[in-house]
Amino acid sequence: MTTAQDQVNRIIEAYKERTINRVFLVACGGSAALMYPSKYFIDRESTSITAEVYNSNEFIYRNPSTLGAESLVILCSHKGKTPETTNAAKFAKDKGALVVSLMYVPTAPLADESDFIVNYSWAPPGELDSHPEIANYAVLYRLTMGLLAVKEGNDKYEKLVRSLNSMTTVLQKAKAQALEGAKAYAKANKDESVIYTMASGVNYGIAYSFAICILMEMQWKHSHAIHAGEFFHGPFEILDKDVPFILLLGLDETRPMEERALKFLKEHGEKLLVLDAKQFDMSGIDEELKGYLAPLLLNFVLRVYAVELAAATGHPLETRRYMFKVPY
Template structure:
């Protein structure tokens, strides 16, 4: 597989460099992809820290810790996002090792990067499960591979084996949830607003669904709420008429999501819960289940996005401004 060959070259580069800090840099949905991998680095590494930056702010903020000991990982689906391309150029000017993900082979972002990794593009409306080559999986391989090289973290091999089992897991999850997802789409098709909530490795999925699916692709008002922040202001918006989507994972922050669930059930009424604990995860190693659960939850979100777009008669490809007017 092409991506694996590209990753092997990057792992060799890891061996030749001192890396003390990882910067994940992207915009929008590409940025949301990076939250699970950052969660892994935060949990597992004793020597390497990581941060997530929006591409343009990365340049303007100009972190003083960005230097020749930094790894900068960027993502842009077509490799044409101007802010992300400039961020790659900026990172190289600071001496950082620059790795970029995209689904095209040649793009401006590739020209400004030391290495690229290509993934297969899966649109929001495509339900064919290909987890071993999805952008999430590649980001995981980069993070797990970095710690395998630098700290002898043995979870890399368990990750690869588990990724190979995900297609079967996805197929079972899709079959299990098809009817309930279609029912949810009918129930919520006329809502004007819908909040999403999660914590830990799951948070990026909630963020992506809010800004990319509900706001961008369905023109619905939305906001992603961190489950740990819910009780520090946002819970005041809850009543029986306000719909929430709650993602529940298997990582160490699950108690935050469980606390939010208790409150949502007590004071709310319109609630969609996507809980990885309810899915058959046979084939995924126990030591990486918490890290990979967001990918499984995301399959259900993709199903919901497609069903909602059909129920609302609002195709996911419809745009008002994006790619249509100067911005």
């Protein structure tokens, strides 16, 4: 039986056979949010390869002039059926790029338009994945850290593989630590119509995903993901003591921006949830990788909060008004 790690290994071998100088990370919605940590990693670590995140449809419409035979395009669609992402894969392949797609299911239309696929592991929100070491964020890191290992001799890949073996324990401890706080938060905020989320750097995609996928899509609450660096350039005017904010504090180099936002939120707001990666036990994770892997931890903790919020509101996370129900 072919495993996700086998699939990743084949892709890493394929890296060796071609020149790659640009990475395009392409998806929609929550799958697009997955891409931000890997872009951050490449931005920080690579000396010769650039990375960009694109919405699938805009990737086609914008038609980057740098897309070509020396490009790696990584796409993701949970069930491999997102039409925009399937079209983006075909578009990239027609341009001569190496096309790698991630999906939860073994086969789908997206697979038909890709050179390689990886079938990642998945668990419902708030539940412990039996294989977090091959969940979607982990697979994306394997692909991007593996690329830099092959092309530039970056030493993070082997450290990643070792660190991911500790992720089950890390998440188990995090859930036990977060659960009571999640229940209390849900009870206190179940009737709020607006909840803003904020983060920066490697964790921004997590805040974005929680805003658009959990709060807007799955709870029908107004939300917006605010970049901590942009907070003081307009969004902070919305803050008062009655406006709820969720702030993520990561372990990467942009943490000072989040801490600056935290200071202001404490001074001028009251309805504040702070999830700080420093407060959780990341034993077994390589020190050099804790900043990069904090999103996997914080995303899981946020999903624990999501489950409790859905229970408190009586609005199941699976309930939809339009998605999969009407033409769009």
